[in-house]
Amino acid sequence: MTATHRALVVSTGKNSAWVSVEGESRSRLAQLRRMRRARFMPVPGDVVEVRILEDGGAVVDHIEPRGLTLERRSAGGRAKTMAANVDLLVTVTALANPAPRLVTLDQLLAFAEVESIAVAVVFTKPDLSDRAAEEALVELYAGLEYPTLSVNPKMGQNVNRLRELIRGRRALLVGNSGVGKSTIFRALGGDTPVGDVSRRGLGRQTTTAGRLYRIDGGFLIDSPGINEFGLGAIDAGSLTQAFREMREPALACRFTDCTHLQEPGCGVQASVERELIARSRYASYRKMLLEPA
Numbered sequence: 477m478t479a480t481h482r483a484l485v486v487s488t489g490k491n492s493a494w495v496s497v498e499g500e501s502r503s504r505l506a507q508l509r510r511m512r513r514a515r516f517m518p519v520p521g522d523v524v525e526v527r528i529l530e531d532g533g534a535v536v537d538h539i540e541p542r543g544l545t546l547e548r549r550s551a552g553g554r555a556k557t558m559a560a561n562v563d564l565l566v567t568v569t570a571l572a573n574p575a576p577r578l579v580t581l582d583q584l585l586a587f588a589e590v591e592s593i594a595v596a597v598v599f600t601k602p603d604l605s606d607r608a609a610e611e612a613l614v615e616l617y618a619g620l621e622y623p624t625l626s627v628n629p630k631m632g633q634n635v636n637r638l639r640e641l642i643r644g645r646r647a648l649l650v651g652n653s654g655v656g657k658s659t660i661f662r663a664l665g666g667d668t669p670v671g672d673v674s675r676r677g678l679g680r681q682t683t684t685a686g687r688l689y690r691i692d693g694g695f696l697i698d699s700p701g702i703n704e705f706g707l708g709a710i711d712a713g714s715l716t717q718a719f720r721e722m723r724e725p726a727l728a729c730r731f732t733d734c735t736h737l738q739e740p741g742c743g744v745q746a747s748v749e750r751e752l753i754a755r756s757r758y759a760s761y762r763k764m765l766l767e768p769a
């Protein structure tokens with residue numbers, strides 16, 4: 477006798493996956509069913525069917541169709557799916573150490589706009605940054621009406637507000653390496669192995685594989701750091717829509733197909749000049765249009 481259960485994928489290895497079976501408190505290690513035609517590669521967030529064998533072993537038989545997936549580009553340029561069925565992106569950006577990379581943040585926000593998925597902006601390491609710089613960034617993104625929090629898990633700062641924000645959602649922590657994603661994951665109760673020592677030789681632990689934690693009726697996934705988050709080639713019109721604060725100024729452009737790069741009579745460039753659109757956001761827009769990643 478074997479029984480089939482629905483489960484959530486917690487993390488994956490080469491031929492196996494840790495899965496969290498509905499109603500069970502501890503996750504189980506399950507083998508992946510061997511497939512003649514490859515492409516049976518579950519990722520954290522996948523809903524799978526698991527067969528529990530008489531001897532206590534478990535086999536992942538089937539992956540349910542996925543909702544939104546997120547892909548990261550590996551060093552070799554290959555796309556790798558990092559999470560499935562996510563409905564909230566929690567972008568994580570350090571205020572210092574490493575210095576904020578706003579292009580990555582803006583890429584993630586634009587991705588969320590294009591995919592119509594909810595997104596939150598989390599800044600970390602406020603203790604290492606000066607207050608004015610922190611306030612300017614929080615003000616910028618909160619002003620765009622993104623839920624924005626400065627979080628310091630060591631001091632317990634805003635950890636509960638973050639927990640509230642992700643309640644009942646299927647959330648993914650995403651951002652550059654070393655910004656504090658795993659620290660947040662642990663502060664919210666997730667259990668992540670202290671990762672491999674970073675190859676960059678700084679002696680710090682870097683996450684090499686995604687990991688899921690069931691929380692408050694949803695889940696939270698910790699992911700390896702990304703470098704850049706490309707949307708791929710995108711036309712100026714669609715990209716403009718993905719930058720909230722550019723939508724209205726763009727209506728004033730002289731040309732309906734304005735790219736806002738150098739055209740005369742451009743409402744977006746005028747708004748940048750008048751500091752109604754932040755220079756950093758406009759720079760991200762230009763980079764995404766001119767150098768699609």
Ligand SMILES: Nc1nc2c(ncn2[C@@H]2O[C@H](COP(=O)(O)OP(=O)(O)OP(=O)(O)O)[C@@H](O)[C@H]2O)c(=O)[nH]1
Binds near residue numbers: 601628651
């Ligand atoms: N001072 C300070 N240090 C922090 C804070 N949050 C995280 N750190 C430290 O930053 C370093 C990196 O944190 P991690 O949580 O491993 O970062 P990560 O985003 O998971 O990194 P990757 O797994 O490489 O993507 C660790 O040494 C943390 O202790 C913070 O709010 N303040």
Ligand SMILES: [Mg+2]
Binds near residue numbers: 699700
């Ligand atoms: Mg990590």
Ligand SMILES: [Zn+2]
Binds near residue numbers: 729734743
């Ligand atoms: Zn324009």
